[in-house]
Amino acid sequence: MTHLSSARSRPPAAQSIQTAVHQVIAKESLNNERKVAYVKVIVVLISSILDVFVFFFPQRILGKTSVPPTIALISVSACIIYTGCLIALRQPAAWRWLPKLQIAIPLFDGLLLALFISNISNVLGATQPQIVTNVAAFCCLLAVSGGIRIRRQASAITTVLALANFSYAIVLFQLNLGVGIFALFTILGTGLMSMLISGIVHRQGKNEAGRLLMQQFLPANVVEAAFEAPTALVQAPMAFDVTIMMTDLRGFTNYAEKLEPAAVFESLNQLQGLLSTVVKQHDGWVNSFMGDGMLAVFGAPTVLANHADRAVQAAQAILSEVQPLSPLPIGIGLHSGSIVAGCLGTDGHLEFSVIGDTVNVASRLESLTKEVDSSILISKATQQRLKSLSLQSLGKVPIRGRDEQIEVFVLPPG
Numbered sequence: 001m002t003h004l005s006s007a008r009s010r011p012p013a014a015q016s017i018q019t020a021v022h023q024v025i026a027k028e029s030l031n032n033e034r035k036v037a038y039v040k041v042i043v044v045l046i047s048s049i050l051d052v053f054v055f056f057f058p059q060r061i062l063g064k065t066s067v068p069p070t071i072a073l074i075s076v077s078a079c080i081i082y083t084g085c086l087i088a089l090r091q092p093a094a095w096r097w098l099p100k101l102q103i104a105i106p107l108f109d110g111l112l113l114a115l116f117i118s119n120i121s122n123v124l125g126a127t128q129p130q131i132v133t134n135v136a137a138f139c140c141l142l143a144v145s146g147g148i149r150i151r152r153q154a155s156a157i158t159t160v161l162a163l164a165n166f167s168y169a170i171v172l173f174q175l176n177l178g179v180g181i182f183a184l185f186t187i188l189g190t191g192l193m194s195m196l197i198s199g200i201v202h203r204q205g206k207n208e209a210g211r212l213l214m215q216q217f218l219p220a221n222v223v224e225a226a227f228e229a230p231t232a233l234v235q236a237p238m239a240f241d242v243t244i245m246m247t248d249l250r251g252f253t254n255y256a257e258k259l260e261p262a263a264v265f266e267s268l269n270q271l272q273g274l275l276s277t278v279v280k281q282h283d284g285w286v287n288s289f290m291g292d293g294m295l296a297v298f299g300a301p302t303v304l305a306n307h308a309d310r311a312v313q314a315a316q317a318i319l320s321e322v323q324p325l326s327p328l329p330i331g332i333g334l335h336s337g338s339i340v341a342g343c344l345g346t347d348g349h350l351e352f353s354v355i356g357d358t359v360n361v362a363s364r365l366e367s368l369t370k371e372v373d374s375s376i377l378i379s380k381a382t383q384q385r386l387k388s389l390s391l392q393s394l395g396k397v398p399i400r401g402r403d404e405q406i407e408v409f410v411l412p413p414g
Contacts, residue, residue: 237342
């Protein structure tokens with residue numbers, strides 16, 4: 001029998017949750033970055049097509065005999081680069097290097113805008129100075145683009161770049177100073193608005209992280225219901241037909257007496273983490289840990305037609321995968337029947353739980369595993385619901401707190 005210390009390579013639960021939360025926030029930001037990238041590719045593609053037409057037909061479009069080739073080269077190059085950036089952002093691991101991209105992309109946007117300003121100044125500045133309104137609009141778009149990024153520095157960077165670019169345009173187009181300052185304040189206001197938007201986006205990412213964190217304590221569909229309709233979570237409980245699994249470490253009290261509390265907690269934390277993983281892999285969820293015991297539910301709040309089979313399969317997996325790592329024997333009791341699931345408590349403390357005699361019987365069966373020297377005891381109610389497994393009967397046994405005996409089963413040898 002291997003002590004759980006051999007499983008120390010598993011990351012602690014808190015560290016795993018923290019990593020998952022950071023990933024959720026990064027991926028939410030990545031989704032925003034991808035959406036903006038799609039828009040930029042479309043806009044730059046249209047701009048490239050127009051610039052190519054301007055280059056080949058300057059007389060018809062602008063009334064000029066010729067325009068410099070840079071007007072088309074810059075647009076086409078930008079289109080290629082933005083397309084490559086979009087492809088990179090669509091990679092599964094893109095969220096890992098997103099923090100660097102969220103600095104590099106705004107810098108490139110600012111550089112491209114400066115080149116755009118130079119181009120239109122050379123081509124249209126002298127004959128059509130009103131084009132500067134387009135420049136102001138592009139600067140505002142650059143400033144506000146920082147708001148979709150989780151990193152708040154991105155909003156400051158895009159705002160500074162937008163102000164710098166329009167200051168450059170003031171010089172190139174020789175704008176009236178008063179008009180230029182008014183436009184700069186407009187761009188600055190847009191940038192400040194983007195910073196507020198960035199805060200909203202950041203909170204949205206935290207909300208998604210909170211959803212993930214809640215799923216560590218509650219079933220996923222309960223969490224979704226809580227986010228979609230918070231009051232529904234505390235309404236009347238619902239009835240389900242389920243299979244309850246109770247587990248316990250035999251001899252845990254004597255085992256804990258010989259160790260420091262911190263060592264006991266670490267060992268128990270690792271073991272319960274392994275048990276929880278197995279339960280989730282078999283479509284169940286852990287309702288509660290009770291010291292060295294665990295209460296798991298199969299069939300609620302998500303209805304599961306084969307909940308008995310999944311519970312027995314989970315019990316088998318616990319014996320084959322977790323028991324070799326446990327310093328103590330694991331006892332498992334399985335019983336099927338009706339329960340009600342809902343929130344217990346008051347506004348100060350609410351707990352989503354399952355209530356019913358089915359839970360009590362599963363607990364009694366787990367206690368009997370010591371007496372009959374079997375790792376798993378399965379009630380007749382569970383056996384009758386099985387669709388793919390055959391069991392071996394041990395006959396009827398008395399259950400503490402019940403007048404009638406119930407028939408129990410074990411897994412067949414081998």
